[in-house]
Amino acid sequence: MNPSFIALVVALPLLAAFLLPLVPKVLRRLVGPLVLLVVAALGMALWQASLSEPLVLAVGGFRPPLGIVFYVDSVAALFVLAVALVTLLLWPWGGDASENLDRKQSLTLVLAAACAGLTVSGDLFNVYVFYELAAVTSYGLAAGSRTAAAQVATFRYVILGSLGSLLALIGITLIYFRSGTLNLAHLADLAPQTLHDPLGLAAFFLILLGLGVKAELFLVNTWAPEVYATAEARVSALLAGLVSKLALLVVARLLVLVFPLPEAREALLVLGMLGMISGEFAAYRARDIKRMLAWSSIGQLGAAFIAFAIPGPAGVAAGLAIALHHLVVKPALFLLAERWGGSLARLAGAARRSPLGAALFALFALSLIGVPPLPGFWAKYLLLSGLAAQPDNLYLLAGLVVLVTTVVEAVYLFRVVGVMYGREAKGEDAGLTNTGSANTQPASALAGSGVFAALLLAAALAAPLLAAPLGRMATQMSDGAAYVARVLPSTATLSGAAQ
């Protein structure tokens, strides 16, 4: 496959977003889904091509350390595919005034382009630009429910996000100050001499904090419960499911390529553990379902941070498994939660009113906890075996934290399932059943989560078959030397350029 097609995964959704308001009304609703289907096809083709060897595109035809490089290994290609499919499943089909629907569709397309750009970019500042693009579109979508509460929550999100971006920009400044380049491969090549010192670590922590805002890292995740409680379910699903994973992916790439240092790993490990503990216990105490899901999402992203802190392919494999599992489960849970909304007490008897929804919820909950035949089990198994293989005591402690929080997770999720299958509370059910909207409004939500459930079950059935590609992807991603060799074929020309 010609690597120049990589640029299309960014350019096409942007083009569609720019042109959307100008397309005739009849065709306008078709543009976005069609473009996303094309991007999905491109992602599929890229995935097949990159399994054997990663693809590199020098954007604009300028040789790597000067221009910007797009790098697609199998992990990046898989995430491009995931971006297109998840965006398509969570596509805003309707339910708004025409003008606002146009805006939401434009923003969703730009978000897809930004996410695709984040996965493929091989340049530090370009990552920052795409990260900001994803951030601004998320702000717009989060405020899109147009309630006053959503606007306050989004304002706080904007401020925290901008503070994070500022820290990340200062981190990038530090790196450029020391090394004089922005290309990730070039940085990976130079890092042992220039960046493996306190300055490099400080830069890494700043960038980690900055990207951590979107990845719901401990300390900078206070926005998540507020925004997820006020935004539309579709948007919460996009932010928790997709955008957080891409920020995580960028952090993992930086860790593998530029900062493979024990201090950086330990920081990630500690922040991940704190995220897991605080997230899962807050989810246990939460009284309404959306916030419960928000906090549990923080907990699971903590687990993913812990996984990526394990050195070598084992850690990358565990991190990918957790991230992909969460990518499927959490959007579906948010879609289902929209169906019921509100406090946990009102879920009583939900199973009788919508048996399918309740059954799906139970299925996702079981997988999230990690009950054996479901994919969630394999993800947690990979994580725990990876942690157990490390000699350091900190990793054992992390394993303990994972086990304890799994128990907490099981308690609060079973509690919800129990309420749903339990008896209806008096007085509450009247209001619920009379609205009748539980059957009409979220039909698309049910269909969306049904697709996610089908993906989950397929993954459960094909689990033995998935191990091999996952292993290959992890090996490919964790091989920093291969990345450098692929992007910068001869370091001789490089040092020539340096002088």
Added chain:
Amino acid sequence: MSEFALLTLLIGALSLIAIGIGGLVLSRNLFRIVLALSLAEAGANLLLVLVGFRRDAIAPIIEQGHALTATMVDPIPQAMVLTAIVIGVGVQALALSLAIRAYVAYGTLDMNVMRSRMETDISDAAGAQPATSQHAPAGGRPLPPISAPRLAHNKGAQG
């Protein structure tokens, strides 16, 4: 330019960042939070250009008649700052528009007051309302009934 001048500019840039971040964390007024953010961004931009500065060099523009080999300052940080400035103004406009909306709805610019109002709204929507969910108005209703009375009330009080 002397060592002293560069150090002065460095301290200036870092102080701007510190003043901005401090103001961001301490201010309760939404409008002032936006101001503090743009101060910190100005500091970060200055820092980035400072990093690309090279002593006894000219601006990275080739003038006619000049030799092509003149020493020039690093153009890449300048390009980065151009990008960062434009990003900053976009985010600022978005934050201001949200502040305007929030002010119209809640009648205050105080972050603490606004936050507690928001919490009340969230739990109201979660507990007392029917299950249709106020957060995704299916029929294109711009604002849910929960905050509409409050809006009217505030407008009255204001005018």
Added chain:
Amino acid sequence: MLTRYGALLFAAGFAFLLFVLFTSQPLGAPTMLAGQAVLNEAAGTVGAANIVTAVVLAYRGIDTLGELSILFAAATAVGLVLGRSHGKQASGEATEPGGFILRAGSDLLFPLLLVVGFYIIVHGHLTPGGGFQGGVVLAAAFVLPVLARPSETVSHAAMAWVEGLAGTAFIATGLAALAVDHAFLAPLLGTGQLGALLSGGTLPLLYLAVGLKVGAELASLLLRMTEEESGT
């Protein structure tokens, strides 16, 4: 009170840490691994006398595309937040026109700003300035009359057309390069003579697209801000 001092201490400590880090090697003598290489070859391969423009539009063109998209996303989001959903007319409190000086000034300034804006844009590859700076001037040209006479309106639909077409032009230039040269956003049309107005290949065209898009987006942002509260 405690959080107050804590935050102050944090900000000061952070600045001090950065001071230590940024004095760990001398200022004024940057490493410039990529930068020097760009300086060496930009005139030859891109043909823009202003090397910052060469970096912005050629070497890091995709950053600029991302930046345009950020402005687009911000303008769209502001429209989503502030826009009226039912097309209600504003109850005009501020419809009284501005003072005589403001009105006369804006009439005089409009053509002047337009000329200056386009001048800055088309000379972006030669002298300081370019699409972003010129775009701001263009936006000011279109917003000033509205500030002077609030009854006057600029059509949002027309803005959307300019904006959409300019963005499309930028990407289309990139895609043309993809078709011709197999590299997205590679400069086309040769380099021309360094320093001439018609030089730098597609760079002036790209900057024109940037300028129009930035101008249209900023103008629509500003106009949204001037619209009175409709009380949705």
Added chain:
Amino acid sequence: MAWADLIILIMVVLVLAGAGAALFLENLLGAAVATALVSLGVSVFFVILRAPDVALTEAAVGAGLSGLLLALAAKRLGLWRIEVQQDSEDAGDSSC
């Protein structure tokens, strides 16, 4: 100390004073003007640092456009006419 150094030192002090004013002025419109002035000062530093492109952008965007945005928002929020006394409790920085 050379004259140039002294001028830079004075300008840095002025810019920092402007930043302080932006945070502590009770009048929010004044604070917005102070922020725009800080941007203007920073754009002079960009000229000194041989970055004319950035200086132009900072002056046009940071001082001009962003100042205009802030002023329009302040007008729309009613901070233009409503004077300090009503907003003094909101006006930031009250200790907590």
